[in-house]
Amino acid sequence: IPGNIAVIVQLLHNISTVLWTGVDEVKMQSYSTMANHILNSRSISNWTFIPERNSSCVLLHSVNSFARKLFINKYPIDISDAFIHTTGTTISQDNAGKNFTFSMRINDTGSEITGRVLISRDELQKIPAPSQAVSIAFPTLGAILEASVLENVTVNGLVLSVILPKELKRISLIFEKISKSEERRTQCVGWHPLESRWDQQACQMIQENSQQAVCKCRPSKLFTSFSILTSPHILESPILTHVTYIGLGISICSLILCLSIEALVWGQVTKTEISYLRHVCVANIAATLLMADVWFIVASFLSGPMTHHNACVAATFFVHFFYLSVFFWMLAKALLILYGILIVFHTLPKSVLVAALFSVGYGCPLLIAAVTVAATEPSKGYLRPEACWLNWDMTKALLAFVVPALAIVVVNLITVTLVIVKTQRAAIGSSMFQEVRAIVRISKNIAILTPLLGLTWGFGIATVVDDSNLAFHIIFSLLNAFQVSLDATDPVLSGRTQEEVLFMGLRTKFLCLYTNIF
Incomplete structure (x- = not known):
């Protein structure tokens, strides 16, 4: 039970800390028996209920520390339990x-996986005198780490620990895969005990097939344990990649066209105060969405098993900031429309309104993005594994994007409702015919908006429900790309009545809002 596990972990930790020398085969056998008890495959789910989330990390560190004190005579040591296997021998230049x-x-079904530690003759030549080497294999520890601290990171092989002379700088590790699938990406990693995470910098992949992976790793006092990770739920397809980049390219071209048209007709469409402020919002929505798409492409090129961490952090920060800016500029435009309908518009100076718009559009997202990276990056919880985007599994940093975006969605829905209610009221002196025309225009915009958003996000929900279906991903990407692209030039169309301008602006805002969440 969880209480027993926590007590045994603490006991093993205390023993490995207090006992400085004199670990022989008998003591190692007793230590392994205790560790084997809580590494049992039937106990994996109980690790999730231990209050100390790092108990599995403490166990790994304790076993490695205790094995480091093991003394080997001239005979090799082989201590084999069901869930921990320790071997030790002497090595020299003569080998x-x-x-x-x-x-x-790996479980009670009887299925087995293998792992091998290879020390080359060239490496052994670096040893000045006969020394000892100890290696420990854990078949269930990867799943325990997964259940207790790593959540969705999948360990796909044995966890192999090695205690070697400091002169040995490179070893080869061969891992048989638990899940033998070629569709998922595999990476070789070493356990970073200070940060309680798998580190890609400790190993590199040499060879891989559907059955096994060969890793070249650098053992040290810091990096002692190694394994392979498999990225969960990754759908890789050349078609989807091409659709994504083509769609982004079309969106970027459309946004550039939008900004170009805005620049050309700026003097003609910004003659009044309300039109000036509205087009300030439109131009900044297009500009921030353009920058977000560009940084998204940069981040996608930086993503992968050999990601340069600092560059990935910078790309993620700018993607986060600019996509948030898109949302907040949409919010600013919604509030501007609401202000123009419900309040006498010229009660505040134009300079004050412009300053307020820029504060909302850039100040709020900058504050959120900066606080997010400052709070999560020191613990290496800012990024996702193998992707330049906000982490979810460790720190829930993604909430810094999702929560503001959903809050803005709610505010914008309220704005649409208020605008509909306000414009349905007959103005003084207006004819019944004018009122009917206004209602027809409102209904037409709602009729256009609803099926478009429903169709797109119907496929969006389908990709979440069945993330392995390539067709859903392709259709969703196509709808997003062309919907935003066609809509990008919509705000600059002239010859509209005030109500049409308001609703076309809302339509543009909501299409961009919903189709760019992902």
Whole structure:
């Protein structure tokens, strides 16, 4: 039960800390028996209920620390339990090479996976005197780490720990895959004990197929344990990649066209105060969405197993900031429309309104993006594994995008409702015919908006429900790309009545809002 596990973890930690020397085979056997008890495959789910979330990390560190004090005589040591297997031997320059091979059950079904530690002859030549090497294999520890601290990161092989002389700088590790699938991306990693996470910098992939992965790793006092990770729920397809980049390219071209048209007709369409402020919002929505798309492409090129961390952090920050800016400029435009309908518009100077718009459009997202990176990056919880985007599994940093976006959606829906209610009221002196025309225009805009958003996000929900279906992803990407592209030039059309301008602005805002959440 969780209480037993927590107590045994603490006990093993205390033993490995207090006992400085004199670990022989008998003591190692007793230590392994205790560790084996809580590493049992039937106990994996109980680790999630331990209050101390890092208990599995403490266990790994304790076992490695205890094994580091193991003294090996001239005979090799082989201590095999069901869920922890320790081998040790002496090594010297005379050896042609050393090979530690493990074959262990991963559950109660009897299925086994293998792991091998290879020390080359060239590496052994670096040892000045006969030394000892110890290796430990854990078949269930990867799943325990996954259940207790790592959540959706999938460990797809044995966890192999090695305690070697400091002169050895490079070893080869061969991992048989638990899940033998070629569709998912695999990476070699080393466990970073200080930050309680898998680190891609400790290893590199040498060879891979559907059955196994060969890694070249750099053991050190910091990096002692290694394994392979499989990225969960990754759908890779050349078609989807092409659709994504073509769609982004069309969207970028349309946004550039939108800004160009705005620049050409600026003097003609901004003669009044309300039209000037409205087009300030339109231009900034297009500009921020353009920058967001560009940084999204940069981030996609930086994503992957060999990601340069600092560059990825910078790209993620700008993607987060500019997409938030799109949302907040949409909010600013909604509030401007609401202000223009419900309040006498010229009660505030234009300079004050412009300053307020820029504060909402750029100040709020900058504050949110800066606080997010400052709060999560010191603990390396800002980024997702293998992707330049906000982390969800460790720190829930993605909420810094989702919560403001959804809040703005709610505000904009309220704005639409108020605008509809306000414009349905007959103005003084207006004829019944004018009122009917206004209602027809309102109904037409709602009729256009609803099926478009419903169709697009129907496929959006389908990609979440069945994320392995390529057709859903392609249709969703196509709808997003062409919907935004066609709508990008809509705000600059002239010859509209005030009500048409308001609703076309709302239509543009909501299309961009909903189709760019992902």
